[in-house]
Amino acid sequence: MTPDSVFKLAKLFRLQWEPAQKAHVLLYPEGMVKLNDSAGEIMTRIDGVKTVAEIVADLEQKFETTGLLEDVTGFMEVADGQGWIRRQGD
Template identity: 35%
Template sequence: MSETWKPVLSRSVVFRHDRVRGADLLVLPERVVVLQGNAGSIVRLCDGVRDVDAIVAELAERHPDAPLADEVPAFLGRLRKEGWLK
C-alpha cells in the first residue's frame, strides 16, 4: 500500500452512525457493515485529503499508546481490498 494513498469511501458506500445501535456503519448496496471498536473513527478520517500517514498521526494524538503504525494501514488495506475504499 502506498503511503501517499489518500483513502476515501467508494461512491457506493455511505458512512453513517446508527443512534439506535450506538454503532458506526458502512451502508452498501444490499448490505450493511457494522464497524466495531474504533473502526468508525478511522473511517471518518478517510476524506480523500489525508494520506495514510496523516490519518495515523491524527489518531496517535488521540491514542498515544495504541499500536497504530501497523494496525491502521492494515485495516485500511482490508477495506480497500473489499472495494469500500478507493
C-alpha cells in the first residue's frame, strides 16, 4: 500500500450508518461488522476515487491534526486483509 493507492469497498459489503448501533457498520450476507468511530471515518472516505494520501489529508483537516498516515494505512491493511476493501483495479 502506498499513498497513491486507491481502494473501494469489496462487492459483498455495504457500508451504512446504523442508528440502533450508533455506529457505521459493514453489512455482508453472513452478518454485520460494527466499526468504531475512527474506522467509520476512514471507511466513509474509501470510494474508489480518493487515494490513501487524500483520505489522510481529509481526516487531518477534519480533526485538525497531522501524522495520521500510519494509523490510516494500518487500519486499511487490516480492512484489506479482512476482505472489506479492495485495491482499485483488482
